Each structure stands twice: as C-alpha cells, then as structure tokens.
C-alpha cells in the first residue's frame with residue numbers, strides 16, 4: 142500500500158468541474174488581480190473566522206510581513222537606532238522569523254511547551270526589552286497557542302500581538318477562532334494547508350478597522366489614492382485565480398476538518414497505552430484543525446526510514462529549530478538554549494492525516510508505526 146503524506150488529487154476530483162468553470166470565467170474576463178473573486182473571498186473568510194476585516198494577500202509569509210508593517214514594525218534605512226524586537230517561538234516554520242528579519246526587526250526566540258509545541262507563554266516576560274514591539278505566537282499544527290496569557294502579557298507591556306495562523310484557519314480556543322486574539326492574524330493558502338489554493342496565497346484577518354485600512358494600502362505599495370504613497374508597502378496582492386479556487390473549496394473546509402479530527406481520533410486510540418509514542422496533546426478548550434498529526438518517538442530517524450520504506454509518506458516539521466539556523470548565527474544563540482524546541486526537532490514526525498484517508502490506510506499506518514518502534 143502506498144500512502145502519501147497528503148493527497149490533493151482526491152480532494153480535487155469532485156471539485157474539478159466547478160474549479161475549471163471559475164478559471165475559465167477569469168480567463169474570459171482577463172481580470173487577474175483583485176476584483177470580485179478576491180472581495181468575495183475576503184468577505185467569506187472574515188465571516189468564517191468571525192472577524193470584521195480580511196485582506197487577501199500573495200502568501201502567508203506576505204501576510205506576516207504586511208501585518209508587521211501594519212503594526213509599525215518596519216525599519217527605515219535611515220534609522221540608526223538598535224533594531225526593534227519581536228518575540229516568537231524557536232520551533233515553527235521559518236517564515237515566522239524570516240518575516241520579522243525582513244522587516245528589519247530582530248527575532249527574539251522563546252522555547253515551546255513540550256506538549257503542545259506552541260510558545261511557552263511563561264517565557265515571554267523575561268524576553269521583553271525597551272525595544273520589544275510585538276509577540277508573534279504561532280498556532281502550530283492547527284492548535285491555538287495560550288492566547289489569554291500571551292494577550293495579558295502583551296497588554297501590560299504595550300506590545301502588539303500578531304498571530305501566525307498559517308496552519309490554523311478556523312481553529313478555536315474556548316469557542317473563539319484564530320484571528321480574534323491578537324491585533325491581527327496571518328493565514329496561508331499554501332496548497333498543503335487545510336484550505337489550500339492553486340498556488341500561493343494568504344490573508345490578514347483583523348477586528349481593527351484602522352489597521353485593516355493600513356494593511357490594505359500596504360498590500361499595494363502603500364498606495365492610496367493611485368500613485369500617492371503614504372507608506373512603503375509591497376506588491377502583496379492576491380490573484381483572482383487563487384481567490385476563485387479557494388471559494389470553491391471553502392464550503393468544504395469544516396467537513397474536511399471533521400474528517401481530519403476523526404483520523405486523529407483513530408491514531409490517538411490506536412497509540413494510547415504505547416509508552417514510546419507521544420501523541421498530540423490538545424490543550425483544554427482548544428479545537429485543533431489538525432493541519433498536521435505529529436507524534437514523538439525515541440527513535441525518530443529510524444522510524445522515518447522504516448515508514449518511508451513501507452511507502453508511507455511522513456515528514457519532519459521541523460528538523461532544525463530557528464535559533465540554530467545558519468542565517469541567524471549572528472543572533473548568538475547556541476545548542477541548549479531551548480531544550481524543548483531542540484527535543485521536538487529531534488524526536489517528532491508527522492503522519493498522514495488528510496481527510497480522505499480510509500480506515501484500511503489508517504490501520505496500515507498504525508501497524509507500521511508499531512513495527513517501526515523496535516528499530517534503532
């Protein structure tokens with residue numbers, strides 16, 4: 142049996158005709174940037190997330206950059222003062238830190254909670270300096286970070302909160318969805334995210350009307366009206382083709398999410414009581430969208446080789462924590478600085494969790510994970 146980590150072809154099959162119809166509409170229209178599909182997607186994502194404003198952008202990374210710029214975290218080339226600082230977890234996809242760096246600010250890392258893999262909120266306060274301007278919690282693998290604690294710390298220190306919700310559209314905590322905790326949140330429509338486009342795409346969502354106006358301008362070179370620039374922004378625009386493709390998929394997002402959760406429950410049950418396997422811990426009050434199902438095992442590399450040898454797609458998210466990335470060497474971090482992030486990087490792997498997995502496939506994966514445990 143060959144099981145990929147993610148099978149987008151199965152998801153596409155029933156949506157084929159509708160997707161091709163909207164693509165043809167756009168080709169006939171020859172209106173490729175912005176336009177009615179983008180506005181409609183913005184309205185629907187805002188409604189879905191329960192926020193007041195949504196701004197479609199070119200990727201999740203650009204959503205983070207536009208959010209930082211919108212919150213005033215952007216270094217002018219004429220500014221000689223020490224860099225502004227943004228606190229974020231050491232264990233996340235690179236874009237969280239890369240976007241901070243590209244805005245001319247300094248990423249300041251914090252360790253993660255070893256159970257949820259999200260930023261350890263108790264580590265944030267000690268990292269705050271006179272230059273800190275924001276905290277960027279990541280809702281990793283589809284589960285919300287500890288937002289009450291994070292927001293309280295941010296509020297008492299006058300910091301912005303930018304949620305990296307790239308893996309967590311629709312995830313909720315105590316009934317509140319991603320995008321309603323911080324000043325704004327970044328979403329990604331990269332094809333492997335739960336709501337994936339026909340290529341790159343992203344969105345900034347927020348309840349702050351003023352911030353929304355500013356980010357809408359930043360998306361288009363800070364231009365408003367045409368050829369008048371109040372801010373320096375970028376070309377962070379979303380294509381009509383992406384918006385149209387996403388509008389076809391959005392009505393299915395919750396049923397796909399429920400299927401992912403069912404698959405997770407099958408794994409949880411099958412691995413319960415096996416001491417060597419640590420299954421994902423979903424914190425009280427959290428509803429995960431299971432963008433990934435990540436387990437921790439003592440013999441991770443051998444397990445990876447074993448599963449791949451059995452044609453089971455799996456992946457390590459992420460093999461090197463951000464504080465140990467070569468490009469951040471000048472920040473001066475060293476091995477041992479964030480033991481939980483380092484432990485996760487060495488012991489975790491993601492199993493297939495996509496909605497259309499069959500029971501037979503899940504049973505096969507479970508059996509091979511158990512077989513893989515004995516290998517060293």
Ligand SMILES: *Cc1c(COP(=O)(O)O)cnc(C)c1O
Nearest residue numbers: 200201202234236307308329331
């Ligand atoms: C995918 C991802 C991003 C970036 O999104 P892109 O659309 O690929 O630019 C940012 N942060 C996290 C946590 C992600 O998983």
